Amino acid sequence: xTNIYQFQTDNQIYEDASLWVTRLDRGLSDEETExxxxxxxxxxxxxxxLLEMATLWDRMDSLSVLSExxxxxxxxxxxxxxxxxxxxxxxxxxxxxxxxxLVLGFNLLVPATFMQELTSRQPLQAxxxxxxxxxxxxxxxxxxxxxxxxxxxxxxxxxxxxxxYSDHERLLxxxxxxxxxxxxxxxxxxxxVQVGDRVVEAVGTVFNVYLKxxxxxxxxxxxxxxxxxxxxxxxxTIANATSxxxxxxxxxxxxKLSARASEPVAVETINTAVIHDRLSWRxxxxxxxxxxxxxxxxxxxxxxxxSFKVVDQRxxxxxxxxxxxxxxxxxxxxxxxxxxxxxxxRSSEGVIELSLLQ
Numbered sequence: 001x002t003n004i005y006q007f008q009t010d011n012q013i014y015e016d017a018s019l020w021v022t023r024l025d026r027g028l029s030d031e032e033t034e035x036x037x038x039x040x041x042x043x044x045x046x047x048x049x050l051l052e053m054a055t056l057w058d059r060m061d062s063l064s065v066l067s068e069x070x071x072x073x074x075x076x077x078x079x080x081x082x083x084x085x086x087x088x089x090x091x092x093x094x095x096x097x098x099x100x101x102l103v104l105g106f107n108l109l110v111p112a113t114f115m116q117e118l119t120s121r122q123p124l125q126a127x128x129x130x131x132x133x134x135x136x137x138x139x140x141x142x143x144x145x146x147x148x149x150x151x152x153x154x155x156x157x158x159x160x161x162x163x164x165y166s167d168h169e170r171l172l173x174x175x176x177x178x179x180x181x182x183x184x185x186x187x188x189x190x191x192x193v194q195v196g197d198r199v200v201e202a203v204g205t206v207f208n209v210y211l212k213x214x215x216x217x218x219x220x221x222x223x224x225x226x227x228x229x230x231x232x233x234x235x236x237t238i239a240n241a242t243s244x245x246x247x248x249x250x251x252x253x254x255x256k257l258s259a260r261a262s263e264p265v266a267v268e269t270i271n272t273a274v275i276h277d278r279l280s281w282r283x284x285x286x287x288x289x290x291x292x293x294x295x296x297x298x299x300x301x302x303x304x305x306x307s308f309k310v311v312d313q314r315x316x317x318x319x320x321x322x323x324x325x326x327x328x329x330x331x332x333x334x335x336x337x338x339x340x341x342x343x344x345x346r347s348s349e350g351v352i353e354l355s356l357l358q
Contacts (some may be wrong), residue, residue: 003114008251013043013045013046013049014049014053015270016039016046016049017046017049017050017052017053018053018145018146019146020036020039020050020151021050021054021148022146022148023036023055023149024036024054028260033096041158050348052083052098054209059314075115085125087163101189102269105269110298121171127232131164131165131166132162132163132164133158133162133163133164133166134161134162135153135155135159135160135161135162135163136155136159136160136161137155137156137157137158137159137160137177138157138158139157139302139304139305140303140304140305140326140327141155141156141157142154142156142157142159142281142282142284143155147163147184148165148185149165149184149186150184150191151170151181151182151183151184151191152181152182152184153172153179153180153181153182154179154181154182154282155177155178155179156178156179156180156210156281156302157177157178157281157302157303157326157327158176158177158302159174159176159177159178160174160175160176160177161173161174161175161177161179162175165189167189168188168189168191169189169190169191169192170186170189170192171190171191171192171194172191172192172193173193173194173195174193174194174211175194175211176211177210177211178207178208178209178210178211179193179208179209179210180206180207180209180279180282181193181202181206181208181209182206183203183204183205183206183207183224184204185204186203186204186257187203190202190203191203193209194231195209195211195217195219196211196214196215196216196217196259197214197215197230197231197259198217198228198229198230198231198259199228199229199230199231200219200226200227200228201226201227201229202224202225202226202227203224204224204226205221205223205224205225205226206221207220207221207222207223207224207251208221208222208224208278208279209219213261213328215259215260215261216259216260216261217258218256218257218258218259218262219251219256219257219261219286220255220256220257220270220275220278220279221251221252221253221254221255221256221347222253222254222279223253224253225251225252225253226250227248227249227250227251228248228249228250228251228257228265229247229248249265249267251267252268252292253268253270254270254272254275255268255269255270255295256268256270279287280323281326283324284325284326285323286299286300286303286322286323286325287322287324288320288321288322289321290319290320290321291319291320292316292317292318292319292320293310293315293316293317293318293319293320293336293342293354294310294316294317295341296332296353297310297321300324300326300327300329300332303326303327304327304329305350306329306346306350306351306352307350307351307352308351308353308354309351309352309353309354310353310354310355311353311354311355312354312355312356313354314356315340315342315354315355318340318342322335329352333352336354337357341343341356341357342354342355342356342357343355343356343357343358
């Protein structure tokens with residue numbers, strides 16, 4: 001256990017704390033209780049983050065188990081009732097109060113950008129009929145989100161998705177970027193992803209959605225099955241839109257749907273190797289297998305604030321192959337120079353110009 005957590009980043013600790021809050025909410029087994037005890041003992045940050053995430057998700061009532069997992073402050077003796085029994089209620093609230101002070105102080109240590117992301121989210125409320133949260137990543141970043149129902153979201157670079165839970169559905173609206181969803185099974189509340197002018201509906205499955213622009217997106221199913229339905233009116237709610245009759249595409253494992261403006265929707269079967277390459281961003285990589293230089297640059301530009309310009313059209317159709325770290329612009333430029341004799345120069349405006357080496 002120690003080997004797993006000792007090198008964690010702050011983001012990873014927050015993700016684990018969020019997952020523990022969801023487990024506490026539904027109740028811990030004896031094995032999970034011991035695992036949580038060990039996790040909390042690894043670092044004071046774990047206790048701090050757990051309380052912060054419980055507050056953020058409005059799950060403080062689920063932390064009654066902390067009376068067993070949190071030791072009281074050494075300088076604060078446990079109160080004893082007249083009958084000789086420990087007053088656990090006071091001890092627990094004393095510990096919670098001291099930990100909350102740590103949470104408030106910890107805000108000063110967390111990077112400002114990360115705290116801004118946390119405070120911009122609206123917590124999911126389990127006790128209300130509808131709840132909403134917004135998640136987003138910056139350019140070159142990716143993130144893993146564990147939702148309270150057990151659904152897992154992987155957000156790629158420059159992605160924004162809103163999550164709305166109600167009694168009847170789990171709705172994700174992909175505003176921009178790329179999202180992989182590992183859906184927790186719940187027949188009573190199907191999970192739907194609104195992307196462009198369509199809705200992707202699943203109950204328990206794994207699929208990837210990449211939104212290039214409003215009418216240009218891909219859906220890849222890696223496990224299970226999804227239904228892709230058109231939205232007749234974008235002003236309708238998802239509940240209304242998905243009930244309207246229309247063409248429904250059924251995608252199974254290994255199938256990809258491509259929607260392009262002014263073109264018919266296309267569905268194709270792709271093999272496991274291609275899917276792995278296409279989703280290599282999950283490991284921070286980009287894999288090219290014969291894409292043109294222009295297409296490769298378009299993909300790389302998603303992970304960096306720099307832009308590219310091919311000034312020599314003779315090289316725009318050069319085919320690129322290989323594995324590159326996402327956002328590693330210099331690594332790709334070196335490879336282009338060594339393998340294709342393509343030179344590069346950076347302008348003061350942050351534009352990288354590419355041409356044949358003279």
